[in-house]
Amino acid sequence: METLEYRCPNCNAYLVFDAKSGDMKCDYCLSHFSVDEVKENNETRGKVYNEENGHTHSCEESDSEYFSYSCPSCGGEIIGDATTAATECPFCENPTVITQRLKGEFKPDFVIPFKVTKKEAVSALEKLYGGKKLLPNAFTKDNRVKKVTGMYVPYWICDCEASGTVHYDATRVRTYTDGKYMVTRTDIYKVIRGGTVSFDNIPQDGTTKLEGIHTESIEPYDYSEMIPFSNEYLSGYFADIYDVNSEEVLDRVAERAKASVRESFRETVIGYSTVTEGQSNINIKNGDIHYALLPVWMLNTNWNGKTYTFAMNGQTGKVVGDLPVDKKKFWKRVAMFFGIFAAVAALIALAL
Secondary structure (H helix, E strand, O other): OOOEOOEOOOOOOEEEEOOOOOOEEEOOOOOEEOHHHHHHHHHHHHHHHHHHHOOEEEEEEOOEEEEEEEOOOOOOEEEEEOOEEEEEOOOOOOEEEOHHHHOHHHOOOEEOOOOOOHHHHHHHHHHHHOOOOOOOHHHHOHHHHOOOEEEEEEEEEEEEEEEEEEEEEEEEEEEEEEOOEEEEEEEEEEEEEEEEEEEEEEEEEOOOOOOHHHHHHOOOOOHHHOEEOOHHHHOOOEEEOOOOOHHHHHHHHHHHHHHHHHHHHHOOOOOOOEEEEEEEEEEEEEEEEEEEEEEEEEEEEEEOOEEEEEEEEOOOOOEEEOOOOOHHHHHHHHHHHHHHHHHHHHHHHHHO
16 A cells, blocks of 8 residues: 655655644754755655665455554554545654555645644643633643644535525514504515525535534534645644545535525515425535545543543634533532521521
């Protein structure tokens, strides 16, 4: 299996993509190189090094394809699954891009590089956890927080056009005095809205490894910063290829487009006392669809058999996270509260 690593021309240590500068950076001698420079000077050298020194093989386990190969830096064994496209050696942390996974139909059209650094992601995670006294200790330990991982998530970026109509039942209610009577008048209206709405860059994740609720919650991305894909941006991060193909996501894209159309139409139905949506007929015409890798900072923590996920948009810094409550801490604080209350009540009773 063909793999690729990027070496510093100055000291031969490995290079990673630096989110802060947008360059390839050597953490050993602190040299910086543009992506174009590294692509021109290091790509061929990296491939030759891996082909001569790396060892790879694949195997089948539980109906899933796994692979392993020897790290060209330390010789340690690295294991990945069928969707792994970029990873690191668990022994020496040497970053490796698995180019075999990024060819043909699995080569992304675009990528949005990381702009948020790991330091900023850790700081955001500490802020999310900060001050939450009932959070389990497993979430607040410093060594745990620093395990937040930068990952390129596969997305399908879709364009489409939605056209149709939505019917609403609406009322206007007026109350007035007529002589000695109080009169309530209700006028009933049938309201129809219709039109065509074009959508560009509707994102839909192409992986079964993440819950859609997390990937959708950290949207939106700024797609004006989406650039043609190049392997260099993956160095120093994890990356997966898609395991949900484009045809499978079109239904979800259509539902998001329809929901947006209904919301847009509803916003124009104003001046009524009540509005109830009725029959709707919205048709979707699919347009261009592109395959892209988008940046996400991730941390999964297991607690009482459930996985809690912290996710951050690696471009904008938008954060979403699941937080549990440590029941032992909760009841301890309740007992402490009642203890203090009882002590105060006793002192008041003695004073009387």
